[in-house]
Amino acid sequence: MAQEQTPPSGPDLTQGVAFDAFVDGKLVGHVGSEEVLLVHSGSELFAVGAHCSHYHAPLADGLVVGPSVRCPWHHACFDLRSGEAARAPALSALECWKVEQRDGRIFVKEKRQQTKPQPKAVANAPAKIVIVGGGAAGFAAAEMLRRRGFGGSIVMLSHDAAAPTDRPNLSKDYLAGSAPEDWLPLRPNEFYAENNIELRLNAEVVGIDTKAHQVMVAGGKNLTYDRLLLATGAEPVRLPIPGADQPHVHVLRSLADCRAIIESAKGARRAIVIGASFIGLEAAAALRARDIEVHVVAPEQRPMERVLGPDMGDFVRALHEEHGVIFHLGDTVVAIDGKRATLRNGGVLEAELVVVGVGVRPRLGLAEQAGLKIDRGVAVNAFLETSVAGIYAVGDIARWPDPHSRENIRVEHWVVAERQGQTAARNMLGQQQVFDAVPFFWSQHYDVPVNYVGHAEQWDEIAIEGDIAARDCLLKYRSKGRVLAVASIYRDLASLQAELAMEQTPNR
Ligand SMILES: Cc1cc2nc3c(=O)[nH]c(=O)nc-3n(C[C@H](O)[C@H](O)[C@H](O)COP(=O)(O)OP(=O)(O)OC[C@H]3O[C@@H](n4cnc5c(N)ncnc54)[C@H](O)[C@@H]3O)c2cc1C
Numbered sequence: 001m002a003q004e005q006t007p008p009s010g011p012d013l014t015q016g017v018a019f020d021a022f023v024d025g026k027l028v029g030h031v032g033s034e035e036v037l038l039v040h041s042g043s044e045l046f047a048v049g050a051h052c053s054h055y056h057a058p059l060a061d062g063l064v065v066g067p068s069v070r071c072p073w074h075h076a077c078f079d080l081r082s083g084e085a086a087r088a089p090a091l092s093a094l095e096c097w098k099v100e101q102r103d104g105r106i107f108v109k110e111k112r113q114q115t116k117p118q119p120k121a122v123a124n125a126p127a128k129i130v131i132v133g134g135g136a137a138g139f140a141a142a143e144m145l146r147r148r149g150f151g152g153s154i155v156m157l158s159h160d161a162a163a164p165t166d167r168p169n170l171s172k173d174y175l176a177g178s179a180p181e182d183w184l185p186l187r188p189n190e191f192y193a194e195n196n197i198e199l200r201l202n203a204e205v206v207g208i209d210t211k212a213h214q215v216m217v218a219g220g221k222n223l224t225y226d227r228l229l230l231a232t233g234a235e236p237v238r239l240p241i242p243g244a245d246q247p248h249v250h251v252l253r254s255l256a257d258c259r260a261i262i263e264s265a266k267g268a269r270r271a272i273v274i275g276a277s278f279i280g281l282e283a284a285a286a287l288r289a290r291d292i293e294v295h296v297v298a299p300e301q302r303p304m305e306r307v308l309g310p311d312m313g314d315f316v317r318a319l320h321e322e323h324g325v326i327f328h329l330g331d332t333v334v335a336i337d338g339k340r341a342t343l344r345n346g347g348v349l350e351a352e353l354v355v356v357g358v359g360v361r362p363r364l365g366l367a368e369q370a371g372l373k374i375d376r377g378v379a380v381n382a383f384l385e386t387s388v389a390g391i392y393a394v395g396d397i398a399r400w401p402d403p404h405s406r407e408n409i410r411v412e413h414w415v416v417a418e419r420q421g422q423t424a425a426r427n428m429l430g431q432q433q434v435f436d437a438v439p440f441f442w443s444q445h446y447d448v449p450v451n452y453v454g455h456a457e458q459w460d461e462i463a464i465e466g467d468i469a470a471r472d473c474l475l476k477y478r479s480k481g482r483v484l485a486v487a488s489i490y491r492d493l494a495s496l497q498a499e500l501a502m503e504q505t506p507n508r
């Protein structure tokens with residue numbers, strides 16, 4: 001039987017709409033079969049694709065800020081004039097339509113031609129840029145260099161076997177078995193050749209000669225650079241306990257790690273997740289979706305309390321318990337012998353699969369060996385440049401002066417890594433752009449997303465608006481009266497507004 005097509009929502013915008021049809025300056029309608037978001041901001045009108053190019057969120061639920069719209073789910077930002085994905089995590093532009101005003105009505109006309117960036121001369125641009133790392137930050141930098149018209153050489157060296165991958169998905173839909181393979185690459189393979197980006201996989205950089213401007217590649221020739229970007233990310237902490245090196249005991253960082261877990265999960269009845277970290281608990285949720293009994297063993301009394309506070313911690317625990325996860329809190333695994341895991345408190349759990357999610361360590365070896373300044377991460381200035389001119393560091397390894405918390409911070413967030421890659425790319429081309437994005441991360445547990453803006457390592461008060469248990473809440477983490485961070489569940493607009501307020505707070 002032929003499937004019925006759902007008609008696109010809203011009015012036919014080619015037939016014209018009145019100004020009073022807008023709600024908060026936004027209106028969703030269609031042009032042919034395509035959903036289009038019409039935006040009235042200031043005196044300007046814009047028509048763009050109605051869905052975010054990252055995970056397809058409805059942009060009508062987002063926030064319009066001048067000539068831009070921010071996505072409600074993971075805070076990407078699009079320029080409404082050009083459609084450009086100005087801020088990650090979205091990387092692809094929205095389509096744009098021409099708009100006309102006639103007799104007090106607004107008509108959406110034909111689609112505007114998308115302009116593909118053409119390599120052009122960038123004044124005083126370096127000739128050769130080498131990027132160490134093929135993850136969030138390294139990829140976003142390479143993509144932005146080409147977007148900004150850099151025509152010189154880009155070599156991206158990645159120790160991973162897979163091309164840049166949507167890492168957050170590895171503990172969510174892909175691990176749960178509900179995301180197809182083609183969701184994972186950040187770009188299809190052809191992208192690299194088409195954009196003249198030399199991506200070398202399985203390539204380990206083993207040294208940097210800052211005087212000779214060279215990187216040493218294991219088993220390969222040295223590479224010369226004019227600008228160097230370090231984006232080596234972090235590696236999972238491995239447990240120093242007997243039996244942690246067995247094939248059914250996994251960490252989760254790379255696509256290869258995730259595939260190995262999926263292989264072990266086949267036919268498994270029970271899994272142990274060691275650590276109640278974000279990744280550990282997301283993995284627990286994904287394994288429950290595969291109908292595997294999941295036990296989480298972790299030393300803390302409440303999951304995620306250190307980052308989200310006690311009330312959110314209790315909620316996260318209850319949420320996982322509702323889905324059948326069994327917690328062993330205040331406990332650790334001290335040995336794994338085949339399927340038998342011994343707990344410190346004396347218990348024994350039998351499981352065919354163990355996932356260790358006890359945190360990560362930034363990969364600092366290269367930066368240390370090169371003599372770059374280290375401060376619990378690679379120390380960078382406001383432009384993301386390290387203590388050696390021409391060498392930049394971004395993503396999980398970088399500690400930067402965050403103007404919002406007024407501290408030098410290092411975080412392990414996907415969106416921050418991508419945005420830092422983008423800023424460093426512009427700065428390597430000679431701009432002097434301060435990295436001042438408000439940190440943002442999200443985490444997903446079953447159907448519950450948690451969004452977090454800002455950065456609060458400590459607080460003296462958490463103000464809770466709404467009802468956490470009802471999954472409709474906003475938590476403000478305050479220190480000395482200042483809001484340092486805001487966590488939320490299903491309050492996307494308020495989360496975007498909190499981000500904007502933090503951006504506009506004059507505390508530099
Ligand atoms: C399973 C999982 C789920 C996650 N989910 C979320 C989420 O929901 N939300 C969120 O905000 N964050 C999430 N994160 C964190 C996020 O993925 C990281 O913060 C982000 O990937 C950091 O980007 P990066 O570029 O610094 O490092 P990575 O993405 O780790 O990339 C590092 C790259 O450097 C390469 N490399 C390292 N050393 C060398 C070397 N010597 N030579 C050559 N190459 C080298 C590696 O091979 C890799 O390609 C998740 C992480 C994981 C593992």
Ligand code: FES
Nearest residue numbers: 052054055071074
């Ligand atoms: S869906 Fe828009 S940023 Fe993720």
